[in-house]
Amino acid sequence: QVQFVESGGGLVQPGGSLRLSCTASGFNLDYYHIGWFRQAPGKEREGVSCISSNAVDTYYADSVKGRFTISRDKSKNMMFLQMNNLRPEDSAVYHCATAVNRCPQSADLDKYRWYDAWGQGTQVTVSS
Numbered sequence: 507q508v509q510f511v512e513s514g515g516g517l518v519q520p521g522g523s524l525r526l527s528c529t530a531s532g533f534n535l536d537y538y539h540i541g542w543f544r545q546a547p548g549k550e551r552e553g554v555s556c557i558s559s560n561a562v563d564t565y566y567a568d569s570v571k572g573r574f575t576i577s578r579d580k581s582k583n584m585m586f587l588q589m590n591n592l593r594p595e596d597s598a599v600y601h602c603a604t605a606v607n608r609c610p611q612s613a614d615l616d617k618y619r620w621y622d623a624w625g626q627g628t629q630v631t632v633s634s
Contacts, residue, residue: 508532510602510625517631518592526587526628528602535583539605541565541576542587543621544598544630552598553615555587556605565612570596592632599627 514526526542541556555576556565564576575588585602603621610620 508623510623512600512602512625512628515600515628515630517633519634520593520632522592522632523588523590524592524630526589526600526602526630528585528587528625530583530585530602535578535585535604536580539607539609540578540585540602541605541609541615541621542585542600542602543624544596544600545627546598549598551619553610553617553620554600556609556615556620557585558609563609565609565615567612567615571612589630592630594632597630597632599629601625601627 509531511529518524539558542554543551544554545551554567554570557576557578561578573591578585601624603624605620606622
């Protein structure tokens, strides 16, 4: 069975940092382009970042570019999202996901649903 488990979320003050982890079980992540999307209460899902299967290419939404860094560890079948200089508007449930085909270009991350599976998510709350 395919399963994702996200962790690392929590409460952090503006300007703080969090490192999110995504662990996949039941399948090998190596062959997939994978990434993260987030959803805040009452808002649509928003693509955040994506990384290619070979980890050569990374993509970021304009809202997080320069602050977030996506990475993956094939030996552990895991993916990570390092989030720095967090802002209140970053508050959301963050989900990891596999791409249907390939990562979209950065500008298209929030234009369409490029993923076809995701986990339950981890809550990130940025507040003073």
